[in-house]
Amino acid sequence: MVDRSYLQNPFFEYLKWLKTKIKYQAKYKNLKVGYMSRLINVVFGQYNWLGNNVIMINSSIGDFSYISDGSVISETEMGKFCSIGPNVRIAPGKHPTHTFVSTHPAIYSNPDYCMKNFQTKDHHNPKRNVIIGNDVWICANAVIADGVTVGDGAIIAANAVVNSDVEPYSIVGGIPATFIRKRFKDEQINVLNRSKWWDQSLDWIEKNSDIFLDIEDYYRFHTK
Structure with missing residues (x-):
């Protein structure tokens, strides 16, 4: 296994970000990619902006939606006019909680980030995709678990952990997130x-x- 950390330095990381910024902003109209944000296989709409140090992987985002500093968005289909606060985590990954003896990925899978694996294939394949509707507000530090659907117009309170679907125009909060009230x-x-x-x-x-x-x-x- 190659230890890629030897190849990392601030200048090369800056060049990688600059290449990403130029590539995506040339392709999409009225897009702003914040400093040191990382994009892998992302589809944008119009009038999107990303704050600094945002990570988006295998995701799409609709018109006017924005993502604030430090958020990590994976495997997500996001609608239009969504407001994503700082340090939000969407589809952060799941470990198995039953059947398998251990929750450690080296035991049930073969990820390349483990120094040694005990399997030759992944035996844990949960539904990862997250669907975020339109006009959704996700407040700071919220976590949206893999496979969750958040309906149009919903609000996720700060620091909430959402592990089940959220109805349209409802407000949820807490750990785990529970229904607070309807907006209208x-x-x-x-x-x-x-x-x-x-x-x-x-x-x-x-x-x-x-x-x-x-x-x-x-x-x-x-x-x-």
Whole structure:
């Protein structure tokens, strides 16, 4: 096994980041990649920005969604207009908790980061993909476990650990995260779910921006 740490130094790491920044910002319109962020197989929409030291792997992110400093996003499909706070972890990986005698990956798998493995193939293949809806706010230091779906308009409180699906327009928090309350009345949520404002044109959103300042105005606009 090659110890790649011998090859790392600040200058080479900077050059790798600069190459990544230039590559992705040349490909995607109105994208900003923060300092020393690392991207592997990522698909962007429009008007995205990443803070500093963000890691994204095998993921996609919709229009206007942003990710703050220090967050690590793996195996995630994220919708539009999402707000991801600092130091969020999405799909950080799972170790087995039953059947296998040990939770150590060298015992049940063969990852290249272990100095020695006892298997020739991976015997633990959990569902990793995470689905984040549109207009979702994930606050600082939250962890979203592998395989979770977070519905449109949901809010994940700071420091929460989410290990089960989150309903649209609900607020969850705690360890493990539990339901706190709905953001709006049921009839208002129904209108939001039907209207899917994030799929409207930018011209429509700009023209009707005033109705976004009060849920009652938005509701009346769509039910008049």
